[in-house]
Amino acid sequence: MIATRRMRDYAGFAWMVISKIIIIIVPLIMLYVIIDKSLPLLQENGFVNILSGDDWKPAAGSFGFRPFIIGSLYVSVLAILISAPVCILAAIYLSEYAHRRILGFMQPVIDILAGIPSVIYGVWGILFIVPFVRNVIAPVAGIESTGYSVLAGSLVLAVMIIPFVLNILLELFATVPLELRESAYSMGTTKWEMVKVTVLKKTGAGIISAIGLGWARAIGETIAVMMVVGNTIAIPKNIVSPGYPLPALIANNYGEMMSIPKYDSALMFAALILLVITVVFNILMRLIIRRFTTKTADNEA
Amino acid sequence: MKHKYFEEFVMKTLMISATLIIAIALGSILYGIVVRGIPYLNWSMISSLPKGGYYFGKEGGILNAIIGSLYLALGATFLALILSVPVALYMNVFLQRNSKAVSFFRFFLDVLWGIPSIVYGAFGFTIMVALGIRTSLLGGIVVVGIFVAPIMIRAMDEVLQRVPNGIREAAYSMGCTKTETAFRFFLRKAAPGIVTAILLSFGRAIGDAAVVLLTTGYTDYIPTSLDQQVATLPLAIFFQLSSPVEEVQGRAYASALILTIIILFISISARIIGRVYKKTI
Numbered sequence: 001m002i003a004t005r006r007m008r009d010y011a012g013f014a015w016m017v018i019s020k021i022i023i024i025i026v027p028l029i030m031l032y033v034i035i036d037k038s039l040p041l042l043q044e045n046g047f048v049n050i051l052s053g054d055d056w057k058p059a060a061g062s063f064g065f066r067p068f069i070i071g072s073l074y075v076s077v078l079a080i081l082i083s084a085p086v087c088i089l090a091a092i093y094l095s096e097y098a099h100r101r102i103l104g105f106m107q108p109v110i111d112i113l114a115g116i117p118s119v120i121y122g123v124w125g126i127l128f129i130v131p132f133v134r135n136v137i138a139p140v141a142g143i144e145s146t147g148y149s150v151l152a153g154s155l156v157l158a159v160m161i162i163p164f165v166l167n168i169l170l171e172l173f174a175t176v177p178l179e180l181r182e183s184a185y186s187m188g189t190t191k192w193e194m195v196k197v198t199v200l201k202k203t204g205a206g207i208i209s210a211i212g213l214g215w216a217r218a219i220g221e222t223i224a225v226m227m228v229v230g231n232t233i234a235i236p237k238n239i240v241s242p243g244y245p246l247p248a249l250i251a252n253n254y255g256e257m258m259s260i261p262k263y264d265s266a267l268m269f270a271a272l273i274l275l276v277i278t279v280v281f282n283i284l285m286r287l288i289i290r291r292f293t294t295k296t297a298d299n300e301a
Numbered sequence: 302m303k304h305k306y307f308e309e310f311v312m313k314t315l316m317i318s319a320t321l322i323i324a325i326a327l328g329s330i331l332y333g334i335v336v337r338g339i340p341y342l343n344w345s346m347i348s349s350l351p352k353g354g355y356y357f358g359k360e361g362g363i364l365n366a367i368i369g370s371l372y373l374a375l376g377a378t379f380l381a382l383i384l385s386v387p388v389a390l391y392m393n394v395f396l397q398r399n400s401k402a403v404s405f406f407r408f409f410l411d412v413l414w415g416i417p418s419i420v421y422g423a424f425g426f427t428i429m430v431a432l433g434i435r436t437s438l439l440g441g442i443v444v445v446g447i448f449v450a451p452i453m454i455r456a457m458d459e460v461l462q463r464v465p466n467g468i469r470e471a472a473y474s475m476g477c478t479k480t481e482t483a484f485r486f487f488l489r490k491a492a493p494g495i496v497t498a499i500l501l502s503f504g505r506a507i508g509d510a511a512v513v514l515l516t517t518g519y520t521d522y523i524p525t526s527l528d529q530q531v532a533t534l535p536l537a538i539f540f541q542l543s544s545p546v547e548e549v550q551g552r553a554y555a556s557a558l559i560l561t562i563i564i565l566f567i568s569i570s571a572r573i574i575g576r577v578y579k580k581t582i
Binding site: 008011012013015026027033034037086087090092098102108109111112117120121127159162166190192193213219221223227251258267268274279283286290 | 312323333390395408416421424428447450451454504509511535557
């Protein structure tokens with residue numbers, strides 16, 4: 001009896017340890033494989049040439065990533081510029097002003113937005129955003145556009161990352177102690193003045209990190225962006241011209257990568273860029289955010 | 302004096318507009334999908350496979366993608382579950398909950414969650430090519446499973462953290478081993494939260510398109526074994542929408558409606574279970 005219980009204890013423990021090792025090892029293998037696969041291209045064409053080259057002719061062995069990197073930056077930075085003010089304003093409203101009933105309505109809204117799959121955002125983009133860019137924005141700017149553009153991609157992305165950034169901000173604002181708000185009020189401030197001197201001042205670094213995390217999420221998005229961004233290999237001239245971000249490059253071309261030499265290496269290099277950017281940003285931004293959340297955990301204890 | 306009330310008014314108006322924009326965005330997504338999808342949604346869409354000439358507007362449905370997506374998401378969720386339950390319990394029962402090691406591991410999982418799914422897809426594709434495996438249901442399940450595992454572990458960890466320490470002490474005092482404490486008491490106490498975590502991961506798995514695009518292939522049939530290719534809803538939507546035929550595009554909207562309904566169903570169930578859970582703990 002005791003023997004079987006001990007056996008079971010060992011078995012349970014072994015299961016836990018093995019699972020944990022898998023969870024830790026697989027990402028390391030992933031990193032290794034992606035680096036290993038992108039090395040041939042790096043060695044032959046040179047790191048600087050690849051990043052700064054404009055010429056993308058896989059069949060001729062020339063792989064210039066600049067259009068894709070610029071495309072990715074263009075779409076994701078524009079997305080976060082559109083999204084950040086909306087997120088910050090809404091987060092202040094929901095955490096400081098909103099009535100319980102409004103909160104009760106908005107929480108499911110945010111949850112559902114977070115759960116909607118990427119491809120559905122893409123469909124929505126084709127239904128509303130692309131025609132909007134074609135028929136409203138482009139004529140106003142005086143430029144012809146099909147609507148499949150950098151701006152369409154970033155508008156879709158801007159909405160996609162709202163729930164992600166908003167949730168981090170709400171968590172962040174909840175860490176500001178009540179006493180601080182009360183002491184601001186006691187100085188006769190209005191609510192907005194109180195928010196300015198307490199909430200925003202206290203969590204400033206955290207807000208910037210939340211935006212950074214949102215950006216890192218935006219740059220890796222694939223299907224939704226790919227459906228509306230136009231996928232033309234050229235550096236976008238303006239916001240209503242098409243672009244070609246890195247994730248779309250991988251998703252559109254993986255099928256041919258085995259038939260052209262070094263093509264597979266080039267696509268893996270695209271994956272490596274995304275991997276490095278997202279991991280580095282996540283580590284830096286989360287370290288800053290963690291300072292806020294652990295501080296309050298200590299206070300409670 | 303007037304100035305500060307004016308500022309208050311302006312900021313509050315801006316905040317309310319921002320909040321409204323978010324609600325309107327969701328509204329327009331749901332509205333657009335429903336209005337465009339409903340006219341093309343019919344029983345044969347849901348219940349039949351694509352027949353000859355389906356992609357030129359002839360008869361058939363997307364049963365292959367619906368069943369395929371369910372297979373894939375169930376498989377991936379199950380795989381993630383096998384990995385996640387022991388890891389989450391390990392973090393909360395075997396290790397000190399707030400120790401450096403555990404909070405470092407939490408951090409690691411959060412960073413993993415930030416890696417885009419296309420990177421997982423590219424990795425999966427490369428490994429499969431290297432091993433000489435064709436794109437298949439199994440490949441998709443493994444890669445999607447690994448992709449959602451960190452999310453699932455963190456979601457479970459959040460609920461397990463709230464299980465009171467008294468339960469551990471009571472279990473030890475009755476002579477329970479650590480494993481027994483973990484599986485019998487912690488897991489049971491956190492059960493509703495665990496179910497929510499599973500539902501959320503299922504939603505991620507069924508909605509993912511980037512991994513699936515690179516690892517599962519696409520087929521008009523329902524797979525009968527793990528090494529066959531499989532169709533999934535996100536890809537069905539994506540491919541049909543890029544067709545020039547209006548009928549086929551309409552079906553893409555109907556497919557999007559089906560996927561949205563599945564996601565809404567999952568999201569609402571998770572909410573209801575979450576509410577029940579709040580009452581019990």
